[in-house]
Amino acid sequence: MTSIINLDQVDRDQVALFGGKSANLGELIQQGFPVPPGFIVTAAAYYQFVSNWDLTSQTPQQIQLKIMAQPIDPGLDAELQAHHRELAKNIWCTY
Numbered sequence: 173m174t175s176i177i178n179l180d181q182v183d184r185d186q187v188a189l190f191g192g193k194s195a196n197l198g199e200l201i202q203q204g205f206p207v208p209p210g211f212i213v214t215a216a217a218y219y220q221f222v223s224n225w226d227l228t229s230q231t232p233q234q235i236q237l238k239i240m241a242q243p244i245d246p247g248l249d250a251e252l253q254a255h256h257r258e259l260a261k262n263i264w265c266t267y
Contacts, residue, residue, distance in 0.1 A: 175247075176211050177212055178210070178212075179210045180201045180202075182197070182198030183195065183199050183202055184198075184199040189216070190212050190214060190215060210259065211259060213248075221248075
């Protein structure tokens, strides 16, 4: 399974996989509403990234700093860059 998926491939039945905001945006796209193109890092990829951390006693600011300080898995980084390049091509062509 990929760690990243385009918004237009998601619907409200996939909240557990992609989170509520992403699932709702995907549903809006499915219903024909104008939503800017985008992609999602799956919840599974996020949980794998933070799986060894004890986040229970940390503030949101501490968690954010910890996330920003950690290196990204090279495979996920390659996927992110590929999706970002594709998104950039589509945005420049569309707008």
